[in-house]
Structures are given as C-alpha cells and as structure tokens.
Amino acid sequence: MPVFAANLTMMFNEWGFLDRFDAAAEAGFTAVEFLFPYDHPPEIVAERLRRNGLTQALFNMPPGDWAAGERGLAALPERFAEVQAGVAKALDYAAATGVKRIHIMAGLAASDDAAAMAAYRRSVEHAAGRLAEAGIDLLLEPINGRDMPGYFLNDFDRTAALIGEIGLGNVKLQFDIYHRQIIHGDVAKGLERLMPLTGHVQIANPPGRHEPDDGELNYPFLFAELDRLGYQGFVGCEYRPRGATLDGLGWIAPYRGARS
Numbered sequence: 501m502p503v504f505a506a507n508l509t510m511m512f513n514e515w516g517f518l519d520r521f522d523a524a525a526e527a528g529f530t531a532v533e534f535l536f537p538y539d540h541p542p543e544i545v546a547e548r549l550r551r552n553g554l555t556q557a558l559f560n561m562p563p564g565d566w567a568a569g570e571r572g573l574a575a576l577p578e579r580f581a582e583v584q585a586g587v588a589k590a591l592d593y594a595a596a597t598g599v600k601r602i603h604i605m606a607g608l609a610a611s612d613d614a615a616a617m618a619a620y621r622r623s624v625e626h627a628a629g630r631l632a633e634a635g636i637d638l639l640l641e642p643i644n645g646r647d648m649p650g651y652f653l654n655d656f657d658r659t660a661a662l663i664g665e666i667g668l669g670n671v672k673l674q675f676d677i678y679h680r681q682i683i684h685g686d687v688a689k690g691l692e693r694l695m696p697l698t699g700h701v702q703i704a705n706p707p708g709r710h711e712p713d714d715g716e717l718n719y720p721f722l723f724a725e726l727d728r729l730g731y732q733g734f735v736g737c738e739y740r741p742r743g744a745t746l747d748g749l750g751w752i753a754p755y756r757g758a759r760s
C-alpha cells in the first residue's frame with residue numbers, strides 16, 4: 501500500500517503554510533513534503549511536524565530567486581558558491597526535521613550546454629557528498645518543459661544515465677509521474693525500468709495536475725504497480741486540488757489504514 505505524503509506547497513492552500521501541517525494531519529496524512537521551508541525557522545517547522553506526529557518526506561534545496569523566475573542553481577556555472585551555501589542551509593533544516601531526502605533543482609539552462617552539464621555534475625557531486633555524511637539521499641527530478649520552460653533536467657533517460665555515471669549511492673531519481681507522462685508517457689514501463697534508481701515518487705493527474713482520480717492516467721493501476729515493484733518510499737501528492745483540498749480527498753479512502 502503506498503504511503504502518501506501531502507505536498508503542502510500545492511495542497512491545503514486554504515490554510516497559512518504552518519497551519520497546513522495541522523490540516524494535513526487532521527485529514528489523516530502521516531507524512532508531508534513541500535518545495536521550500538526557508539521562510540520559517542527550522543525549529544518552528546520541526547515543532548509543527550512533532551506536534552502532529554508527521555514525517556518530513558522531502559523538501560528542496562534553496563532555488564535561487566524563485567520570485568524572479570529562478571528554478572534552481574545547480575547547472576549555473578557562476579553560482580556554485582550559492583549552491584554550497586544552499587546545501588549547508590538545507591542540512592540545518594534536515595537536522596531539525598529529520599528529512600531523509602532532499603531535491604536539488606537544476607535551474608534554467610540549455611540541456612545540451614556542456615558548461616551547464618559540468619556545473620550540474622559538480623553541484624550534484626558536492627551536495628551528494630555533504631548529504632551522505634548525514635545519511636540523506638539527494639534527488640534529481642526531470643521536469644516537463646511545458647510547466648517549466650527552459651528547465652535543464654527534462655529527460656528521464658538522460659537523468660538515469662547521469663545517476664549511473666555519477667555512481668554515488670545516495671544520488672537517486674525523483675520519479676514524478678505527472679512529469680513522466682507529459683515528457684515521455686510509457687509510465688508503467690518507466691517505473692519498472694527505473695525503480696532501482698528511484699528514491700521518491702510524486703503524483704498528479706495530467707493534463708490539469710489535479711487529484712489522481714480524474715485525468716489521463718489510471719492511478720489505481722499505477723499504485724498497484726508500485727506495490728508490485730516493491731516500492732517502499734513515499735508517494736508525494738504534488739497536485740493542485742480542483743476545488744477545496746478536503747473535498748478532493750475521496751480518492752485516498754481505499755488506501756487508508758496502512759501507513760498513511
């Protein structure tokens with residue numbers, strides 16, 4: 501049975517960020533993820549987790565100036581010092597929250613730019629080394645170019661090849677099924693083939709990026725596939741509710757009772 505983590509960046513937006521932890525726990529979630537915790541001190545985030553008995557499944561490294569359109573720094577050659585500082589900051593939040601996986605965003609750069617690739621590998625190797633000392637996995641996520649035009653990491657096979665070339669045991673694939681369907685399709689076979697590299701799974705149903713119960717993908721089938729493939733990690737619910745978050749949670753009822 502999948503273990504679902506509520507994505508507090510997209511879900512429970514009826515509440516302020518810190519109150520989303522309480523709302524997710526009240527709705528029955530035992531784990532949460534979000535893009536960034538950095539607007540709030542680590543101990544405040546940790547307290548929200550603790551008082552609700554929630555596990556922090558995932559968050560992202562600082563992405564640069566998000567409001568100005570930056571989408572990560574890892575592939576930007578001139579930003580390595582900020583990557584290093586971001587890794588240190590993320591580790592402070594990891595120590596407070598107990599998170600065991602952190603996503604590093606690549607940034608906007610041409611995917612065939614050799615300098616960007618060299619910078620990306622340098623950033624990933626640096627971050628992976630620092631995270632390994634804390635027993636944390638570093639996640640790489642291909643993102644579709646319709647939602648994030650110009651994003652450097654936009655292909656699952658190229659990401660898998662890179663993870664193989666880097667060859668560090670704590671560098672893993674963030675398999676976002678929504679992005680996979682938009683970029684390549686062939687979701688079930690992709691999951692099967694890439695499962696050995698996969699450290700985190702996220703869901704939403706295209707085309708609207710809404711709840712998994714309506715759209716072009718058959719999620720009950722894919723959840724059964726995750727079980728069949730022996731996936732033991734979290735499934736992040738990274739979707740935009742069609743309406744009120746709680747009104748859209750009917751899809752989760754058959755999966756309650758395991759660990760979520």
Ligand SMILES: O=C(O)C(=O)[C@@H](O)CO
Binds near residue numbers: 643676679
């Ligand atoms: O957009 C996604 O998909 C994510 O998982 C984010 O962490 C990156 O924006």
Ligand SMILES: [Mg+2]
Binds near residue numbers: 641676702738
């Ligand atoms: Mg995602």
